[in-house]
Amino acid sequence: MDNSKTTSPGFFKNLFSAGPAKPGDAYGAPGMGNSTTIALFSAVGFFLVWYLATTPLLGPFIKPLFLPSPGAVWAKFMLVATDGYQDRTLWQHTQASFTRIFGAFGLAAITGIPIGMAMATNRIFRGVFDPPIEFYRPLPPLGYLPLTVIWFGIDETQKIVLLYLAMFAPIVLNTRAGVRSVAIEQIHAAYSLGASKVQILWHVIMKGAMPEILTGMRIAIGFGWTTLVAAELVATEEGLGAMIMSASEFLVTDVVIMGIIVIGVIAYSFDLFMRWLERKLVPWKGK
Numbered sequence: 320m321d322n323s324k325t326t327s328p329g330f331f332k333n334l335f336s337a338g339p340a341k342p343g344d345a346y347g348a349p350g351m352g353n354s355t356t357i358a359l360f361s362a363v364g365f366f367l368v369w370y371l372a373t374t375p376l377l378g379p380f381i382k383p384l385f386l387p388s389p390g391a392v393w394a395k396f397m398l399v400a401t402d403g404y405q406d407r408t409l410w411q412h413t414q415a416s417f418t419r420i421f422g423a424f425g426l427a428a429i430t431g432i433p434i435g436m437a438m439a440t441n442r443i444f445r446g447v448f449d450p451p452i453e454f455y456r457p458l459p460p461l462g463y464l465p466l467t468v469i470w471f472g473i474d475e476t477q478k479i480v481l482l483y484l485a486m487f488a489p490i491v492l493n494t495r496a497g498v499r500s501v502a503i504e505q506i507h508a509a510y511s512l513g514a515s516k517v518q519i520l521w522h523v524i525m526k527g528a529m530p531e532i533l534t535g536m537r538i539a540i541g542f543g544w545t546t547l548v549a550a551e552l553v554a555t556e557e558g559l560g561a562m563i564m565s566a567s568e569f570l571v572t573d574v575v576i577m578g579i580i581v582i583g584v585i586a587y588s589f590d591l592f593m594r595w596l597e598r599k600l601v602p603w604k605g606k
Contacts, residue, residue: 370389
């Protein structure tokens, strides 16, 4: 059997190709095309470099204190998943973080989307909410962490509020931008066909702003995960962020790396879900 075809340059060209252009995109568009194969090779390459840099066969180049090997991290993952860390299993830590993150995310979405729509359609709401949101939005969560402790104590309420504030602003601002991006011609056309204000708000403005709203939700959940460690910094021993902080204090680097990977996998999985939801709810985006 001739294997020349499978090893020819054309094989690799086809392997990493962007795929056929969609109908109407004869010349293609910047950034279009399938990148799944490239992403897989990138992930494999990253783990290969990690393994070579930490394996005892070659040194290792990096001491385990600074970067444990993939095998050590996997062994610690299995140990924490069964025996636990700080008297709690990995699932219990994950469940605690899930409750805080998605509880705050739900509150931010329920309140942020209506406020963003109101700011885009009413100057009074815009005047009331724009200054405080734009004031606190650039502040890092650690900046107002002490204030949330003073106001709400050290129980779960404080953690939910901190995560809520981190996710509220992106949802509001993206919703506002989405509503403002709806073409006025579409609104006028709906009015000319006899649509009521409620119908225009739901069928024209809401659907037109949905791509930006979903983007804001994706950004918000990312801010939420980055704020998780700060939220679980105060008076808690349960949660992925608390596990990472405790392990860092005792230089248990494999637990730190394991916690970071778990958070990254969960966040990336949710982002993939949001992309799938976006394709289902707004299939016209970018067309």
